Amino acid sequence: MLTQSIYALAIYSLICSRAALAALPAAPARHRNLIFMVSDGFGIAGETMARGYIQSTHNYPLEWASTLDDLLVGTSRTRSSDSLVTDSAAGATAFSCAQKTYNGAIGVSHDRKPCGTVLEAAKQAGYLTGIVSTARITHATPGSFAAHVVHRDMEELIAQHMISYNSSLTPAPTVDLMFGGGRCFFAPETPNPAAGNPTSSCRSDQLDLWQFAQKNYGYSTISTRSQFDEILAADKKLPLLGLFTNSHMSYEIDRDPAEEPSLTEMTQKALDMLHAASTVPRGNSTAGAPGFFIMIEGARIDMAAHDNDPASHLHDIIEYWNAVAAVRKFIDTHPDTLMIGTSDHETGGLTIGYDPEYVWYPNILTPVKSSAEVICKEIRPLSKDHTKLVSAVVNKVLPKQLGITNATHEEINDIVDGAGGSAKACKHAVGHVVSDRARLGWTTGGHTGVDVGLYAYGAGSGTIRGNKDNTHVGQLLADFLNVNPETITPLLAHQTTVQEGFDANTVDLNSGKPGSV
Ligand SMILES: *[C@@H]1O[C@H](CO)[C@@H](O)[C@H](O)[C@H]1NC(C)=O
Ligand SMILES: *[C@@H]1O[C@H](CO)[C@@H](O)[C@H](O)[C@H]1NC(C)=O
Ligand SMILES: *[C@@H]1O[C@H](CO)[C@@H](O)[C@H](O)[C@H]1NC(C)=O
Numbered sequence: 001m002l003t004q005s006i007y008a009l010a011i012y013s014l015i016c017s018r019a020a021l022a023a024l025p026a027a028p029a030r031h032r033n034l035i036f037m038v039s040d041g042f043g044i045a046g047e048t049m050a051r052g053y054i055q056s057t058h059n060y061p062l063e064w065a066s067t068l069d070d071l072l073v074g075t076s077r078t079r080s081s082d083s084l085v086t087d088s089a090a091g092a093t094a095f096s097c098a099q100k101t102y103n104g105a106i107g108v109s110h111d112r113k114p115c116g117t118v119l120e121a122a123k124q125a126g127y128l129t130g131i132v133s134t135a136r137i138t139h140a141t142p143g144s145f146a147a148h149v150v151h152r153d154m155e156e157l158i159a160q161h162m163i164s165y166n167s168s169l170t171p172a173p174t175v176d177l178m179f180g181g182g183r184c185f186f187a188p189e190t191p192n193p194a195a196g197n198p199t200s201s202c203r204s205d206q207l208d209l210w211q212f213a214q215k216n217y218g219y220s221t222i223s224t225r226s227q228f229d230e231i232l233a234a235d236k237k238l239p240l241l242g243l244f245t246n247s248h249m250s251y252e253i254d255r256d257p258a259e260e261p262s263l264t265e266m267t268q269k270a271l272d273m274l275h276a277a278s279t280v281p282r283g284n285s286t287a288g289a290p291g292f293f294i295m296i297e298g299a300r301i302d303m304a305a306h307d308n309d310p311a312s313h314l315h316d317i318i319e320y321w322n323a324v325a326a327v328r329k330f331i332d333t334h335p336d337t338l339m340i341g342t343s344d345h346e347t348g349g350l351t352i353g354y355d356p357e358y359v360w361y362p363n364i365l366t367p368v369k370s371s372a373e374v375i376c377k378e379i380r381p382l383s384k385d386h387t388k389l390v391s392a393v394v395n396k397v398l399p400k401q402l403g404i405t406n407a408t409h410e411e412i413n414d415i416v417d418g419a420g421g422s423a424k425a426c427k428h429a430v431g432h433v434v435s436d437r438a439r440l441g442w443t444t445g446g447h448t449g450v451d452v453g454l455y456a457y458g459a460g461s462g463t464i465r466g467n468k469d470n471t472h473v474g475q476l477l478a479d480f481l482n483v484n485p486e487t488i489t490p491l492l493a494h495q496t497t498v499q500e501g502f503d504a505n506t507v508d509l510n511s512g513k514p515g516s517v
């Protein structure tokens, strides 16, 4: 108790004297670690849905609480500088740079200039740094912590920034550990498997960033489950780039554990490795790094909500809970660590119950075995052959993948019609059949502007409470580490923020394109 209140006091005085601190060289007071958890697109209704599902299917008592329920300290506002409804790029930049910016902006301010991030400032102050995400590591949330581009779709340039290609920041590389998906942005347009680079490319040039990371910075590069298992924290082998899928990692409901590690496994390994490496003595000093900063994202909670797919949303939320539980366990044995968790925004406008009855049926989600994404990848190609499509929907999708054995004609027709439309139309058709049965409602396939939960645990968490702006959450991160991202901004003045050859016609460069995730 006493130790806790000393921490609380220390944090309080840090926050209060921030203006004075800004003038000092960034120097952490003492050993500390900061774990920032982002549940992308996760709202309060998602928490209620997942809690209700677990209580109902396990017969847990009324007072049962999820790991997150226990850590709730407040709420966060989510709007961006140009809209009351943010996208993930502006949402993450509010956390990383502690600044409001426009939808679509990755680590750049409202006037499109690079802004220093808390991760970059932490690295400069000697901390080790990490990023874990179940999305492509070049996606909006992870990108906003170590890249600076004027539009989120410039993922080729984001990949360059993530591994400090042509970076003006020292020490380089900026990110010591990355786990996630998105290998294809690190492979040249013509990949060369013999050279050890990934076999599928999303690039339009011949840059081999996989090899660049190895050769210039000594990154260990891993891409398989077995390589992941072989890496030991005790080896203290950083920097490390582990990308396990070409694009996003699988939804938890679809994930093959023999192929891809889970968010929780990546979280545990990242914490162990960063902690072990931070104890290695540096230079002439017997002390190691002052600690570490890591951003961990449950990214696909958002994407499932975009798809209005309740079972995939549910399973990614539960996996995020597991990752938070692993973080709690780490903090219980490393009390010099703070976890702050929040969402960038809510997605889907998920709600529980709709006219006319006062009910929802959690059990409907139990037999669902595949995401709408996987189902639609299978059935959309069949839409040219109506008989085959109907047969797949009636014999496989409904009974085997969704667990619905008494489907109505209307339900069958909805999915068949959806399969003949866009990917989104198909996924919504599948998601709505399940949601309607469960009595879950969605207002949109995009984001909403509601406040989201704010969660904290560990050192200094006692002083965080109430309703915060998302930029204030970013400020809390910087304050805890005793760093100032603004000191990094001038060092980024010459950073290229526009991807060469980027086809500006495909997106509206003045805002996040409609439907951006
Ligand atoms: C970027 O870095 C690469 C590799 O170090 C170097 O060959 C190239 O000249 C640099 N480009 C610019 C624009 O600095
Ligand atoms: C380590 O000590 C040497 C010799 O005293 C000195 O030249 C060097 O700058 C020191 N390095 C660091 C990182 O302090
Ligand atoms: C399907 O069967 C379940 C379980 O017997 C039942 O509760 C539900 O009302 C049935 N739905 C339809 C549309 O027949």
Ligand SMILES: [Zn+2]
Pocket (backbone or CB within 6 Å): 041, 088, 302, 303, 306, 347, 447, 516, 517
């Ligand atoms: Zn989204």
